Amino acid sequence: MQFVTTILCGGAGSRLWPVSRELHPKPFIRLGDGESLLQKAFLRAAELPGVAEVLTVTNRDLLFATQDDYREVNAAGLPLSFVLEPCGRNTAAAIAVAALQVAAKYGADTLMLVLAADHLIADQNAFEEAVSKAKELSAAGKLVTFGIQPDMPETGYGYIEAEGNKVLRFVEKPSLDKAQEYLASGRFLWNSGIFCFAAGTMLEQMKRHCPEILAATTACVEQSRTASGKDFAQIELDAESFAKVPDLSIDYAVMEKSDQIAVVPCSIGWSDIGSWTALGNLSEPDQDGNRIQGEALVHNTHNCIIQSNDRLLGAVGVDDLIVIDTPDAVLVAHKSSAQDVKHIYAKLKASGHEAHKLHRTVHRPWGTYTVLEEGNGFKIKRIEVKPGASLSLQMHHHRSEHWIVVRGMAKVVNGDQELYVNTNESTYIPAGHKHRLENPGILSLVMIEVQSGPYLGEDDIVRFEDQYGRA
Structure with a gap:
């Protein structure tokens, strides 16, 4: 049975401004080891046994940056294909196009693993074991989601209540009290946004639960331009018809409605790197709890996240700050407000300022x-x-x-x-x-x-x- 991995690469990464911009979103951020989040997602997908190709859904303006990132790490020459979106229409539309492409090329029984380009997974062996279990369930006609075993009462994630592989319900991001209750119960998992299914099963469930999305996406694909070459294929979606596809996540459109859902509970070292605090925590702190990347001098400074790769930065007598310096913008935020960085991004975008879109x-x-x-x-x-x-x-x-x-x-x-x-x-x-x-x-x-x-x-x-x- 054929197996295709699909990487969803997009988003604004507004909470990681000023490093993340509209045309340089979170997946392209390089970590301390020199690899981008996108490259790590690709390697994670490519290392799975039996992968026929890696299909990437991304904005057409990001195609060449995506290809550049892949070129650095695709030493095995794994076949690549691309779905190029003229605008974002959420994950239901992206997955619908990917499933249509895979079913047409390999057949409706082909299994698909859908990954986000901006997640980290620390334990590849545990991930491969979870994928193997998910493939078994998918081959039996299930739409499978991956549930992360929680280790703290996180309020920034959606939750799944489950018994074994059976999904009881999906839950929105909870209050702190609810999150503590979920953690104590042992019945709840974090909703990771990783999915596995047969292409035909997903298309059948979309026809049943969100037929307007499937119909609009199918019409768009029929009007779109395709190109192909050796170990390469792409479809550039027609802008006018794609804009008519309803904007809805795959969770709302299908997963929360279908009676064919299963979950694989797993502990794979997963993180969605949703803030500067989460990104900073990937590096080791110094003796004062500071996490520093680049050239920075500090004095009487504690528990700060500091990044300055292009010039010298000094910090004196400050605690619990995020200081991110780029050639054209500087962010200073309290660590407790890391999630609110998106408001600066939103103001820049509303005013038409180039700093929301491009780097120098x-x-x-x-x-x-x-x-x-x-x-x-x-x-x-x-x-x-x-x-x-x-x-x-x-x-x-x-x-x-x-x-x-x-x-x-x-x-x-x-x-x-x-x-x-x-x-x-x-x-x-x-x-x-x-x-x-x-x-x-x-x-x-x-x-x-x-x-x-x-x-x-x-x-x-x-x-x-x-x-x-x-x-």
Whole structure:
């Protein structure tokens, strides 16, 4: 029987701002060992026995960052497929599309394991044992959820009341008193958001309990674009029809209504890393209880979470604070208010401030750019282009650009000219000129771009040709 793992990669990660942004959400945060949460999810999925492929559901704007992360860890060359969403419509829609894709490719009896990209699981052996049990139940026609054995009265998680593998009921996030009662009873489990089922079983239950979601998703898939290659496939969902899919979680849409639900109780070292406190607790504290990442000096400071990877940070005479420094934003919060960081993110988004969406360093399919400085009428960027990669053939109405190569060699289209620009050389591109930048070498190309003009927004771009399908 075929077995496919599905990773749901999205969300805003608003409680982990300013490291997490809309276009750099929580799954892409790198931990102390250098791996991102997404990479850890991929390795967790890839190491399971019998996996035919890893299918990832993500926002289409995150595709290239996802592929970059996978490229670093997919040493075995496991086949990959992607469902690209134009907007978020919650987990019911995401799982419906994934089940439709798996059933069409492998058959309705194919078993699927659904994982979130932003969870941590510390005990891989216990996880594999739980998956093995879940696969048995799924093969018998059950929709299986994984219930985590609680070790404290957590109010931030939903709960499952269970007897063995039988689900008695799902419970919303409780008050502290209720959570203490649940813990003492021994009958309640944390709802992990991990699922296992046969693709056909899920589709049958969706047809029964949320037919409008399944119908709208099926119609969307029929209107969507597909692409495939060696060990690779993707479907880019049609924006107009996908926006019509009802926004509902899989728990509300199916799991809480179906009579075919089972649970696998497990202790797998699970955490959903839902706040800076949870993330900070992954590192060992110093003698004063401080958890420090990066370059920081502290004096008379206790029980703080401090992160500063780009510059020196000093803390004097403070206790129980979260201090997160990034190149364009600093967060200072009391540890007791870690869950309220999302309100800062919400205010930034409501005001249209770029800091909710992007870092100063922005990932593109061809590499990265970093905004070094900007002011009235000018912007300075550091641009790094991967070997063999190329930017689109494009034009700007309002800005001119001066490119200075500082490492490598650039192949440049500038109007009617095609030229090579070596290290310590430059070229000037007037507004209105078609131009393209390419790295023909085997090493990364690094250049400084100086923009000048009355409008320097990223939307002042007309693409004529693009190897990444953005023209």
